[in-house]
Amino acid sequence: xxxxLPRLSLVLxxxxxxxxxxxxxxxxxxxEANGLSEAQxxxxxxxxDELATNTISYGFADADRQELRVxxxxxxxxxxxxxxxxxxxxxxxxxxxxxxxHASIDDRPIGGLGVFLTRTLFPNxxxxxxxxxxRITLRAPVKGDS
Amino acid sequence: xxxxxxxxxxxxxxGDTTVVIPAGRIDGSTASPFQESLLKxxxxxxxxxxxxxxxxxxxxxxxxxxxxxxxxxxxxxGRKIVLCAMRDHIxxxxxxxxxxxxxxxxxxxxxxxxxx
Numbered sequence: 001x002x003x004x005l006p007r008l009s010l011v012l013x014x015x016x017x018x019x020x021x022x023x024x025x026x027x028x029x030x031x032e033a034n035g036l037s038e039a040q041x042x043x044x045x046x047x048x049d050e051l052a053t054n055t056i057s058y059g060f061a062d063a064d065r066q067e068l069r070v071x072x073x074x075x076x077x078x079x080x081x082x083x084x085x086x087x088x089x090x091x092x093x094x095x096x097x098x099x100x101x102h103a104s105i106d107d108r109p110i111g112g113l114g115v116f117l118t119r120t121l122f123p124n125x126x127x128x129x130x131x132x133x134x135r136i137t138l139r140a141p142v143k144g145d146s
Numbered sequence: 147x148x149x150x151x152x153x154x155x156x157x158x159x160x161g162d163t164t165v166v167i168p169a170g171r172i173d174g175s176t177a178s179p180f181q182e183s184l185l186k187x188x189x190x191x192x193x194x195x196x197x198x199x200x201x202x203x204x205x206x207x208x209x210x211x212x213x214x215x216x217x218x219x220x221x222x223x224g225r226k227i228v229l230c231a232m233r234d235h236i237x238x239x240x241x242x243x244x245x246x247x248x249x250x251x252x253x254x255x256x257x258x259x260x261x262x
Binding site for chain 1: 171173174175204206207208210211214215217218221234235238239242243244247248249
């Protein structure tokens, strides 16, 4: 019997390798407990990976504290993923430009894709700066296995 | 790397074509060693590079970046990269990012080798 897990909160290490591993495990555990489809678990995992990778790689460079916390929860018919970090104030959805999806191999710049993938998988992401923390909230209608 | 994901990599050759079969997750923590391996193989080979995704369960933009870099390197030498055997959710990431327009993706390894 699977136990329902309506809310999962997790502190991530400010080190990429262990953070991504813990994040992937947490999303899988939360997704399976709530009967989310494999595709939805993958999308949550990817979007949170992209955001956490950016925070750990860039956001913490000049930050006094390196705190990163993820919360996953079910709200009515929505799955909500929230990422809080103590990095420098940065709204990736305003400050990262859209990649040119139709450029050729030669013209296509290396990078800039993570934020775009996140926004495509979770349209209308929310960003807030609260008491020294960046908070990003992603929402999507719950998609089950069947 | 001790606590993180590990990306295993095996290689085979088919004539001039090098076939790479990575296994595991390609993310921000495994992309660097993956990039090093691919660039070494490109430097040491002379034909196309086939990357077989059969045993890849996950790829993030960090992995896409490595493939783009490899494609640029190969193209500069008149060679190409051919990908194959992707799971649906991985193929979707290539589609969303526009990479399926610029990189050749085939259903099976043999198709990829034939196209290489």
